Amino acid sequence: MNLSDLQDMAKTRGFSHIFSASDNHVMCDGKQAQYHADDLTIIDSSSVDSGTDPGDDATLYMIEAKDGTRGMLIVPDSFHTDRNKADLVDHLRRKHS
Numbered sequence: 001m002n003l004s005d006l007q008d009m010a011k012t013r014g015f016s017h018i019f020s021a022s023d024n025h026v027m028c029d030g031k032q033a034q035y036h037a038d039d040l041t042i043i044d045s046s047s048v049d050s051g052t053d054p055g056d057d058a059t060l061y062m063i064e065a066k067d068g069t070r071g072m073l074i075v076p077d078s079f080h081t082d083r084n085k086a087d088l089v090d091h092l093r094r095k096h097s
Contacts (some may be wrong), residue, residue, distance in 0.1 A: 001048065019040075028073075040064070041061045047060075057076070060072055061074075073088070
């Protein structure tokens with residue numbers, strides 16, 4: 001399964017938006033709302049690991065906001081991870097452990 005397949009699978013499960021993280025704010029495409037990490041929950045995640053090229057690896061997080069908005073956050077391999085995305089995922093994991 002590649003990243004495109006994972007995105008298609010997430011969309012069939014109702015995770016149709018794309019979340020992004022920046023400076024302690026989480027935005028969602030197509031919506032004017034900004035979210036705080038405490039308003040979000042990781043529902044599921046799936047990873048792509050090609051095995052030979054770490055640059056092809058990524059994890060797709062299926063996230064739901066308190067207002068019912070469902071979307072994806074795509075985090076690339078550890079060499080290319082955006083610090084804001086990594087901090088968001090770490091916060092969400094700690095919150096629900």
